Amino acid sequence: MKNIQLNIIKTLLLVFSLALTSCIKDLDQSDPDSESLLSAEETFKNPESYTNFLAKLYAGLATTGQQGPAGNPDISGIDEGESQYIRGYWVMQELTTDEAVIAWNDKTIKDFHYHTWTSGDAFINATFSRLDFQVKNCNEFLRQTTDEKLDSRNVDTNLRDEINGFRAEARFLRALSYWHFLDLFGSVGLVTEESPTDFFLPEQATKQQLFDFVEAELLAVAEDLPSPGTNAYPRADRGAAWMLLSKLYLNAETYTGTGRYEDAFTYVNNLVTANYSLGADYEQLFFADNNTNGAQNEFIFAVAFDGIRTKTFGGTTFLTHAPVGGSMNPENFGINGGWAGIRTTSALVNKFQMGADSREQFYTDGQSLEINTISSFTDGYAISKWKNIDINGNPGSDPNGDFADIDFPMFRLADAYLMYAEIFLRGGGGSQSDALSYVNQVRTRAFGSTANNITGSELNLDFILDERARELHWEGHRRTDLIRFGKFTGSAYIWPWKGNVQNGAPTASYRNLFPIPANAIAGNPNLTQNPGY
Template sequence: MHLHKKVSILALSALALGGCTKLDEKLGSTLERSQAEKVIKVNSLLINAYNDMQLPYQDQSNFWALQEMPSDEAVAPTRGGDWDDNGVWRSLKLHTWTPEHSMIQATFTNLLLLQFSATNVLNFQPSKQQAAEARFIRALCMFSTLDGWGQVPYREPNENLLLPPKVLSASDAIAFIIAELNAIIPDLPERAGAVKAWTANKDAGRTLLMKCYLNKGAFLNRAAPTFDAADMQQVITLADQIIGSGRYSLANNYFDNLAYNNDVIGTENIFTQQNGPGLSTIRAGNAAFCHWAPTLHYHQLPSGWNGFATTSDFYDKFEATDTRRGVAYAGVTDVSGTRVGFLIGQQFDKNGNALKDRKGNNLAFTRDLKLSEAGTDLEIKGIRVVKYPPDMVTDGGHNSNNGSNDWVFFRLGDVMLMKAEALLRTGSGAGLAIVNQLRVKRGATPFVTLTLANLLDERGRELYWEGWRRQDLIRFGKFLEPWQLKPSDDPKNLLFPIPVNDLAVNPNLKQNPGYTK
C-alpha cells in the first residue's frame, strides 16, 4: 500500500473512532457518495483492512506485548541503557501500568483504526463474501478490545463521523460479536483449495466463536469467571466441526506451522496474516516481521536486538524430550547456527564455532535474569525464545525485519486444547485423550489425569509467545498471582486502563475501576 493511501485511511480512522473534535463539516462533503463509489474499489478497501491487522497484532510493542509481557512467559529486561524506553517494558511485567502507558495507548488506537478499516468496507456495497470477511476482521479486533479493556467503542456504517462512537459494555460487546460471527459464517468461504489461511474463512469464524464462548464468563466477571454448560457445549460442537473437516492435522514438526513457508507446510493453520515483501496487491503489506529480531543477539544470524527473554520458571515447565522446547531446524540451523524454540547455554555459528558477545564473553544465555541488568555479562542474561523460525531465504536472512512467515492467529493445537478445556469444565474426562494426543505428537509424556492446573500449563507449552497467555491466565484465575519477576498485584489489572487521550475525545468511554481519570 502506498504511504499516502495509508495516511488517508489512518486520518479518517482517527476521526471515526476517537473523535468529537470540532472540524469543518465540509470535510465530509468533499467527495459525494456517488463519486466515491466510482473511485473507491471495495476489494482495495478490504485489502486495506487485512493490511491494517499487521500493526496491532504483529508489532512487538502492541497487542502481542500486552498479552505476553504481563504474563509468566515473556520479559523485556533493561540491559544497561538498552530497552529502557522510560520503563514501559518493566511496568508491563510488574503490572504497574497507568492510563498514560504508551503501548496501551498505541494498541487501543490501532485496534480502533482496524475496526474503522473493516467497517468502512461495508459502506461501499460489498458482495456477501466481502462483507462477511470485513465483519470477521471487525469482530476479531472488537474481541481483542473487549479482552483488554472490557468495553468497546463501536460505530455503525454510515454514522456521522463528527460524533463520538457509542461504547458497548462487556455484556453487549460479547453478545454482538457472537451474533455477528453466527451471522457471517455461512457467507465466509471454506478453508480449502484456493482459499488460503490468510483469507477469513468459516473455520476462522468458528475458532473465534469458540474463544467467545470459552471466555464469555471471564469477560463478564474477571475476578470470578463462570463457565455456562451451554457455552461449553458450543465450544465442543464448533471444535468438532473444525476437527471433523479433515482439513487440518498436527504437524510432524511443530515449528513448520510458523516457518517462512508455513502457508505450504503448516498443516495446522486455520487463520493467518500473509507476510512477505511485495505482497501489497494480494492482501498483505511488506512484512514488519519482528518476532525473532527482539530476542536474538547482535552476533547471531540473523542479527537481533538482544532484548526479549523468558523466565527460568516457564522454561522448566517443559520436559527435555518435548520438541516444543527447542530443536535444530533445517534451513535455519544449518545456515546460521541458530536453533528454534528456547535458546539456553552456549550459542554457535553454522560451523559449530562458539559465538561471543560484544564484550568478548562466550555467548551463553543464562537462566539468571533481572528486570534491570548491569555489569559486563548483561548481554547474555536470560533464556531467549525463537518461536518463528527465522526466514533465511528472504533477503538472504540478513535483514531480520523481512520475513515471509505468515503470522498465525488460529491453529489446530489451540482448537484441540479449547475443546479439552470445555470438556473438563463440564465434568467430562474425554479431554484427557485430546491433550495426550497433542503431547505425544510433541514428544512429551502423556498425562495420567487432566486438571485445570496441568491444562493451563499445557496451553502455555503449546501456545507460548503466540499472544494468548494473559487471556488464559485470567480465564483460569491465575493472572493476579505472584510469579518470577512479579511479586505482587492489584485486582484493577484484570483490565487495562482506558488511555487518557481517548477519554478526552469520547465522553462515552468510562475509566476502568481503580485507575484515576
C-alpha cells in the same frame, strides 16, 4: 506468494481519507466526510476497488502506514513499528505474563511485566488506536458495499455475489478487533457502519453489549464465509468464525460473569472435525515458508507477512529480531542482526522436560536461567521459536535480512485441540477419550513418539494451563489464559518480576483489564475509566 495481501496491499484508496490523517487517538474520531464519500464514488467505479479495499482490511493486521516499513504512519505519537497490530497485541498479552520480559528501556515498556502500567501509557494508547483504526476501516467498507450503494453503481450480479462474501470477511475482521477490545479493555465505544458519518461521540458499550455484538456478528456471517480450508489463504473462512466464537464462549465467564462452555463446545467440536490437520513438525510452524511447508494446514486464521511486500518493524519481524542477542548467531534465524530484547522467565522453562520436548526451544549458551537484571539480555533464557528461514535453511525473501516472511498464526488447530480438552473438563461437553486423544496428538508431535502421552488421571485443568504454555508460548494467548484460570493477578500464581519484585509478588485484580487510554477519555466524555486506574 502470500495471496491477497501481497500483490495489492499497497493500493491506496481515496476512500481512506481518515486513514491519512496524522493521528488516530480514540473511538470518537469522525468518519469520512461528504467530500471523501464523493471520492469514494469515483473510486468504486472500478470493480477491482472492492478487492483492493478488502486487501487493505487484511493489511491492517500487518502493516503500519501508507509505505513500508515507516514514513507515512496510520498512527502518530509513537514509533511506527510499535504501533503495528500484532506487535502491540503481543506486548500486552505476553510481556505481562511469565512468558516474556524485555531488556529495553523504551518509554514504559517494562511496566507491562511489572504490572505497573497507567492510563497514560503510550503503548496501550497505540494498541487501542490500532484497534480503533481497524474497526473504522471495516465500517467504511461495509458502508460502501450496501445493496443501495451497489445498485447506484450498477454492479453486476456476479460481482455483487463476490462482494457479499467480502462483506462477511469484513464483518469477521471487525468482530476480531472488537473481541480484542473486549478482552483487553472490557468496555469501549461501539461504532458500526450504521453510526453517524458526521463527527459524534459514541456511548460506551458494556462488556455484555460488546460480547453480544461480537457473538451476533459471528453467528450472522459464519454461513456466508467459505467452508473451512476453501478460501484463498490466509483469508478468513467459516473455521475462523467458529474459532473466534469458541474463544468468546470459553472466556464468557471472564467477560460477562456467565459461563458458556456448552456453546464453546459446539464450535470447537466443529473445528476439530473440520478440514484441518496438525503440521508434521512443530518447529516449521514458525518458519518463513509456513504458508507452503504444510504448516498452513494447521492454521485456522493467520496474518500474512512478507519481507518485501509487507515491511514493518512489528509483526514477525519483531518476533524474529527482538529475541536474538548475546552469543546467538543471527544467520541461524535468517536475519542480519538481533535486537537483544525479549526472552523468558524460569517459570516457563520449568514447565518443560528439558531436552525431550521439541517445543522447548530455549537458547541457553551464555544465558542464565534466573533474571537478576531485566535490562541484561543474558539474564533469562532466550527463545528461538521464530526463524526467518525455510525448511531447507534458506533465509527469507528480503535480501538484506531486515524483514521476515513468517506468517503469524493467530488461531491454529493445536489450540482448538487443547480448548476441547479444557471445555470437557469444565463440563461443556465431549468425552474424556476424545479429549485425551486430542491432547496426546499434540504431545506426540512435540515428543516425536507416544512415550510421553498422558492418561485420564493426568488430565486436569492445571495440566491444560501448563500444556497451553508449552504449546502456544509467544503466540499471544498467555494473558487471556491466565485470567481465565484465575492466575494472572493476585497471589494464586507468582512468577519472577511480577509486581516489580525479583521473585514475584501479588498484583491487584483490577489489572485483569487495561485502562482506557487517557487520550480517549479526554476526547470523549462518554467514556468511563476502568476501576482502579
